[in-house]
Amino acid sequence: MNKVKIKSKNLNVHYGQKQALFDVNLDLNEKEVTALIGPSGCGKSTFIRCINRMNDVIDICKVTGNIEIDGVEVNDKNLDVVSLRERVGMVFQKPNPFPKSIYENISYGPKIHGKGDTKSELDEIVENSLKKSALWEEVKDRLDEPGTSLSGGQQQRLCIARAISVNPEVILMDEPCSALDPIATAKIEELIDDLKKTYTIVIVTHSMAQAVRVSQKTGFFHLGKLIEVGKTEKIFKNPDNKMTQDYITGRFG
Amino acid sequence: MNLVLIFLIIIFSSSLFFYGRSKTKSLAISGNIKLNALPKFYGYYLVLWCSIPALVFLLIWSLFEPVIIKSIIIDTAAKQGAIFNDKNEANLVYEKIKAIHLGTYVGELDSILKESALAYAKFINIFANSKVVLIFGIIIASTLYSLKKIKNNNKARDDVEVILKGLLFVSSLIAILTTLGIILSLLFESIKFFSVINIFDYLFGTNWSPQRAFVRDASSITLAEYQDLKDAFGFVPLIAGTGFIAFLAMLVAVPVGLFSGIYMAEYASLRVRRFSKPVIEILAGIPTVVYGFFAALTVGPFFRQVGENFGLTVSSESALAAGLIMGIMIIPYVSSLSDDVINSVPQSLRDGSYAVGATKSETIKKVVIPAALPGIIGSILLAVSRAIGETMIVVMAAGLAANLTINPLESTTTITTQIVMILVGDQEFDSPKTQSAFALGLTLFIATLILNFIAQRAVKKYREKYD
Numbered sequence: 001m002n003k004v005k006i007k008s009k010n011l012n013v014h015y016g017q018k019q020a021l022f023d024v025n026l027d028l029n030e031k032e033v034t035a036l037i038g039p040s041g042c043g044k045s046t047f048i049r050c051i052n053r054m055n056d057v058i059d060i061c062k063v064t065g066n067i068e069i070d071g072v073e074v075n076d077k078n079l080d081v082v083s084l085r086e087r088v089g090m091v092f093q094k095p096n097p098f099p100k101s102i103y104e105n106i107s108y109g110p111k112i113h114g115k116g117d118t119k120s121e122l123d124e125i126v127e128n129s130l131k132k133s134a135l136w137e138e139v140k141d142r143l144d145e146p147g148t149s150l151s152g153g154q155q156q157r158l159c160i161a162r163a164i165s166v167n168p169e170v171i172l173m174d175e176p177c178s179a180l181d182p183i184a185t186a187k188i189e190e191l192i193d194d195l196k197k198t199y200t201i202v203i204v205t206h207s208m209a210q211a212v213r214v215s216q217k218t219g220f221f222h223l224g225k226l227i228e229v230g231k232t233e234k235i236f237k238n239p240d241n242k243m244t245q246d247y248i249t250g251r252f253g
Numbered sequence: 254m255n256l257v258l259i260f261l262i263i264i265f266s267s268s269l270f271f272y273g274r275s276k277t278k279s280l281a282i283s284g285n286i287k288l289n290a291l292p293k294f295y296g297y298y299l300v301l302w303c304s305i306p307a308l309v310f311l312l313i314w315s316l317f318e319p320v321i322i323k324s325i326i327i328d329t330a331a332k333q334g335a336i337f338n339d340k341n342e343a344n345l346v347y348e349k350i351k352a353i354h355l356g357t358y359v360g361e362l363d364s365i366l367k368e369s370a371l372a373y374a375k376f377i378n379i380f381a382n383s384k385v386v387l388i389f390g391i392i393i394a395s396t397l398y399s400l401k402k403i404k405n406n407n408k409a410r411d412d413v414e415v416i417l418k419g420l421l422f423v424s425s426l427i428a429i430l431t432t433l434g435i436i437l438s439l440l441f442e443s444i445k446f447f448s449v450i451n452i453f454d455y456l457f458g459t460n461w462s463p464q465r466a467f468v469r470d471a472s473s474i475t476l477a478e479y480q481d482l483k484d485a486f487g488f489v490p491l492i493a494g495t496g497f498i499a500f501l502a503m504l505v506a507v508p509v510g511l512f513s514g515i516y517m518a519e520y521a522s523l524r525v526r527r528f529s530k531p532v533i534e535i536l537a538g539i540p541t542v543v544y545g546f547f548a549a550l551t552v553g554p555f556f557r558q559v560g561e562n563f564g565l566t567v568s569s570e571s572a573l574a575a576g577l578i579m580g581i582m583i584i585p586y587v588s589s590l591s592d593d594v595i596n597s598v599p600q601s602l603r604d605g606s607y608a609v610g611a612t613k614s615e616t617i618k619k620v621v622i623p624a625a626l627p628g629i630i631g632s633i634l635l636a637v638s639r640a641i642g643e644t645m646i647v648v649m650a651a652g653l654a655a656n657l658t659i660n661p662l663e664s665t666t667t668i669t670t671q672i673v674m675i676l677v678g679d680q681e682f683d684s685p686k687t688q689s690a691f692a693l694g695l696t697l698f699i700a701t702l703i704l705n706f707i708a709q710r711a712v713k714k715y716r717e718k719y720d
Contacts, residue, residue: 097605
């Protein structure tokens with residue numbers, strides 16, 4: 001068992017009047033893949049957006065409770081959000097490459113954070129990020145082409161490379177394969193398996209099969225509450241909770 | 254007369270609506286048949302069939318009646334011994350005859366005019382009577398036709414659909430034909446102008462003084478007169494003045510408009526936005542003449558005063574004042590359009606940027622603005638074409654002297670201002686001076702057309718990227 005990297009305690013989230021998360025207590029282990037499953041609107045995405053404070057972007061969203069990374073409080077008002085997000089990268093549901101070249105898509109993050117002062121250092125970061133996201137072989141000859149010219153699956157791997165480029169500790173993935181075909185999905189899953197050696201990964205998914213394939217730990221959310229969490233094997237073979245059982249066997253959701 | 258006819262046609266055809274509706278209803282009941290459309294469609298069908306042919310006929314008749322009567326009258330006058338040297342004289346006689354008929358003529362009367370006036374009265378009468386007869390004939394024919402169709406239970410719903418489609422088509426045709434007509438009239442008058450003034454003298458001449466063109470008849474211009482006119486119509490000072498004032502305006506409008514657009518789209522809270530966006534857009538609703546006297550009475554003198562304090566001579570009508578006020582006028586265009594394009598940059602791009610740890614301003618600078626750039630450029634180009642076409646502010650604030658200068662403190666002039674100057678007051682329509690206005694109009698039209706074309710292409714390209 002790896003040590004705990006992220007720890008949430010009594011985490012509550014409100015969107016205006018509506019409460020989206022209720023007292024979520026969830027520990028995520030270092031260098032492991034944790035899958036979050038549950039029906040749409042259950043709060044899984046809201047939860048991972050708390051980890052890198054992406055909910056700050058939404059005006060009406062209010063987060064209370066605690067969430068710690070390596071024992072440091074994320075919800076602290078004085079915390080530098082920019083350096084938090086440098087440590088906690090994120091990949092979104094729909095591939096969202098910038099309308100820039102492939103190269104610039106990757107070098108964007110490092111440049112902002114002052115990494116890679118010289119061209120050759122930057123080249124190296126770009127090459128490494130693309131290699132880690134298993135895209136290098138496909139794009140190495142056309143780094144100047146726009147990122148938007150790639151296929152959907154390639155775009156998503158480009159976004160993963162962009163997340164990796166600033167060398168984070170945690171990568172959050174919000175349904176990264178929901179817009180992709182099975183072949184591209186398989187590639188991303190393979191990649192996730194590889195990435196977990198270096199990074200702590202949290203993945204939100206609607207595909208039970210995907211959760212089984214990629215994760216070591218699974219949490220089941222329903223109506224804003226964390227119903228059950230445990231080893232992926234256990235959750236899918238022998239869950240404690242009746243609701244979890246119903247959901248994974250497809251009886252609701 | 255025509256109004257009464259139109260009124261009658263409309264009253265008659267709309268009353269047919271009720272007839273058609275109830276008639277088909279009773280037809281369906283008594284004959285026990287299934288109607289091909291709801292009864293009201295038979296009503297519409299009757300209304301459309303009975304009004305449109307008559308109205309169209311009336312329109313065409315009214316267009317051609319005066320032309321035909323005129324040629325007949327001029328013919329009869331000629332037969333009675335009137336001698337016309339050219340078209341203008343014929344027109345003059347025709348106007349005289351008309352005036353006699355209306356009883357407003359005050360000049361000398363001779364037998365030819367008297368006879369012609371009588372003939373005129375006769376023809377007017379014949380035409381009016383035959384118009385009424387023909388219109389009634391058309392209405393009766395179209396009513397009988399449509400009633401017969403209804404009795405045969407036609408597919409009235411589909412037929413109404415076809416007629417309405419035709420109406421919509423004609424409407425768009427009118428818009429297109431009008432545009433075409435304007436372009437052609439510009440083109441023909443310009444061609445007349447360029448037959449006197451060499452197009453290269455016009456395009457590259459650096460001296461604009463159209464008041465020197467007192468030549469009445471362009472076709473009989475002598476070589477000496479031509480030599481004199483040759484350098485009176487130099488386009489360069491005007492395009493330079495136009496460009497210069499537009500440039501000054503953009504210097505004000507682009508930064509202020511763009512930054513306020515960015516603020517509105519990215520920073521302003523919903524409440525601020527809801528209040529301030531309409532306020533900015535009010536700027537666009539102020540009539541330009543109001544900006545004009547603001548520029549001429551407040552800003553111009555203010556600049557002169559400030560200039561004096563610095564020991565500069567500032568003309569009270571300066572390009573600077575006009576440019577500044579025009580810039581303020583254009584702010585809402587730039588602001589509102591760039592606000593829209595920035596807003597339509599997908600949130601996911603911003604999220605992607607935030608997620609690698611970029612701050613808000615870095616995200617705006619490096620992701621949002623570049624992504625919205627084609628749209629922003631499009632909005633700026635639209636604003637430029639607005640600035641180039643603007644007249645009133647320049648007339649009032651920048652003066653009329655066609656100086657070729659880049660000193661913003663001197664007075665200068667623009668294309669539109671000169672068109673106004675040329676066409677104000679009594680004009681000889683075949684003097685090169687007047688025709689030059691059409692040439693200016695054509696040049697201006699082409700310039701703004703090119704700008705709009707580029708702007709629309711830019712905006713379109715931007716849309717394709719995200720849709």
